[in-house]
Amino acid sequence: MTQHVQVTLNGKPFQADVEDRLLLVHFIREVANLTGTHIGCDTTSCGACTVLVNGVPAKSCTLLAAQVDGAEIQTVEGLEQDGKLHPIQEGFYEEHGLQCGFCTPGMMLVGKALLEQNPNPTEAEVRHAISGNLCRCTGYVNIVKAIQYAGKKMSAPAPEPVEVK
Amino acid sequence: MIPPPFTYVAPQSLPEALSLLQQHGSDAKLMAGGQSLIPLMKFRLASPKYVIDLRKVPGLDTLEERDGHLVIGAMVREAAIEHSPLLQQRYTGLVEASEVVADPIVRNFATLGGNLAHADPANDHPAMMLALRAQIVAASLKGQRHISIDDFLVDTFETSLAPDEALVEIRIPHPPQHTGSAYIKLERKVGDYAIAAVGAQVTLHGQTCTHVGLGLTNVGPKAIRPTEAEQFLVGKQLDEQTIREAARLAGEAAEPTSDLRGPAEYKRGVVRTLTARALRLAAERAQKG
Numbered sequence: 001m002t003q004h005v006q007v008t009l010n011g012k013p014f015q016a017d018v019e020d021r022l023l024l025v026h027f028i029r030e031v032a033n034l035t036g037t038h039i040g041c042d043t044t045s046c047g048a049c050t051v052l053v054n055g056v057p058a059k060s061c062t063l064l065a066a067q068v069d070g071a072e073i074q075t076v077e078g079l080e081q082d083g084k085l086h087p088i089q090e091g092f093y094e095e096h097g098l099q100c101g102f103c104t105p106g107m108m109l110v111g112k113a114l115l116e117q118n119p120n121p122t123e124a125e126v127r128h129a130i131s132g133n134l135c136r137c138t139g140y141v142n143i144v145k146a147i148q149y150a151g152k153k154m155s156a157p158a159p160e161p162v163e164v165k
Numbered sequence: 166m167i168p169p170p171f172t173y174v175a176p177q178s179l180p181e182a183l184s185l186l187q188q189h190g191s192d193a194k195l196m197a198g199g200q201s202l203i204p205l206m207k208f209r210l211a212s213p214k215y216v217i218d219l220r221k222v223p224g225l226d227t228l229e230e231r232d233g234h235l236v237i238g239a240m241v242r243e244a245a246i247e248h249s250p251l252l253q254q255r256y257t258g259l260v261e262a263s264e265v266v267a268d269p270i271v272r273n274f275a276t277l278g279g280n281l282a283h284a285d286p287a288n289d290h291p292a293m294m295l296a297l298r299a300q301i302v303a304a305s306l307k308g309q310r311h312i313s314i315d316d317f318l319v320d321t322f323e324t325s326l327a328p329d330e331a332l333v334e335i336r337i338p339h340p341p342q343h344t345g346s347a348y349i350k351l352e353r354k355v356g357d358y359a360i361a362a363v364g365a366q367v368t369l370h371g372q373t374c375t376h377v378g379l380g381l382t383n384v385g386p387k388a389i390r391p392t393e394a395e396q397f398l399v400g401k402q403l404d405e406q407t408i409r410e411a412a413r414l415a416g417e418a419a420e421p422t423s424d425l426r427g428p429a430e431y432k433r434g435v436v437r438t439l440t441a442r443a444l445r446l447a448a449e450r451a452q453k454g
Contacts, residue, residue, distance in 0.1 A: 001170075001172045001173070003173055019170070020170070020171060020172055020173035020216075021167060021168045021169070021170055021171060021173075021206075023167070023168075023203075026167075042166050042207070043166075043204065043207075044200065044204055044267070044271060044356075045356055047268075047270060050270060056244075056273045057269075057270045057273060058270065058273060058274060059270050059271065062199065062200055062203045062204060062271070062274075063199060063203070063274065064173065064199065064203065064216075064218075066173045066175070066218070067196075067199060067218060067220065069175075110270065128269065129269060131268055131269060131355040131356075132267070132268025132269050132270040132271060132355065132356060133270075
């Protein structure tokens with residue numbers, strides 16, 4: 001049996017006929033060909049496959065593609081806009097929030113979802129939010145800083161427009 | 166890992182879901198958030214021919230107080246329980262159990278209903294539901310029935326639901342005045358099952374315990390109600406000596422096995438310690454409530 005799955009993927013409509021048993025992570029990587037979403041443990045433990053489903057972090061190895069029919073999906077590829085890094089990406093760059101980079105897409109999406117609820121999280125709040133994501137480089141200190149950096153950047157008032165005389 | 170082939174259906178109404186369930190019986194599995202079922206299928210521990218996803222069925226996301234009960238629909242997510250202001254005050258133990266289920270990402274999809282219907286003795290909610298004396302509302306095409314949580318939990322991965330029945334609601338009696346609850350879990354790391362965990366609800370009249378409920382997680386083939394500990398507590402002042410004796414009785418009621426989370430005797434000790442802590446915390450909350 002196949003299912004017709006229609007989603008909004010990083011802001012654009014995307015649809016395909018897929019096997020009923022297809023997991024969301026394979027739908028994203030192999031059908032939509034977006035390989036920024038990683039497969040780590042494949043057992044709901046590591047969070048490398050985290051994407052946003054209707055704005056909420058989800059482990060895409062533990063959802064069926066059919067289950068998210070009609071949903072809005074965001075992957076790491078959707079963060080950058082018009083060639084400009086998203087503040088969360090900038091935070092990981094500035095604060096050295098990645099080493100090997102394998103966990104980074106999941107960490108950034110969890111960070112983004114957190115900051116939308118709580119623009120100025122404490123270290124404890126960030127650590128709680130990323131507790132379902134593993135970094136095998138153990139670079140958590142800088143990941144926390146990167147997310148906090150993005151929070152500050154996102155909640156800072158827009159720069160005053162320069163007055164032209 | 167890829168699940169074995171199955172047919173996915175997402176019915177639009179409860180009667181439609183129930184008629185699919187009646188038609189396919191034990192060949193079908195109901196899915197709420199899928200956070201237990203999908204891993205089971207990936208490991209090929211479950212291979213249903215039909216997966217009936219409840220996500221489009223209206224009316225299963227109720228979370229409200231009604232007719233002397235807190236009513237929780239089968240599709241209410243753990244994250245919704247965790248963040249509900251309604252529940253923080255009066256159902257603290259339930260919130261604390263939701264807070265330690267798997268990890269925050271899983272809790273965005275995992276449901277209380279699924280946690281109970283899956284009937285894994287390592288899951289956190291069955292024991293808390295024993296402590297809160299919850300009822301399960303089961304529906305089939307023949308109608309609805311209410312099942313006490315004690316009768317609902319039969320064995321490891323086994324409930325008293327018939328093959329054509331769906332868990333549609335969980336009902337928790339309103340806690341009377343001066344009641345407090347708590348759930349305390351010892352886990353190796355976020356996302357792991359409990360080494361052991363204890364849920365408790367206590368009602369006080371002055372210093373005297375008038376009602377108590379206890380439940381133990383992951384120390385037996387199913388969540389365990391330590392009946393002797395409960396009986397011992399009723400009518401007594403909750404002083405330290407009484408709490409210690411109840412904790413000892415709860416440890417006796419546990420049936421732990423040795424595994425990678427520790428030897429059986431260690432887990433029995435953990436049950437004693439956590440029972441004492443959960444009782445103290447629940448009593449402290451009862452005094453405030």
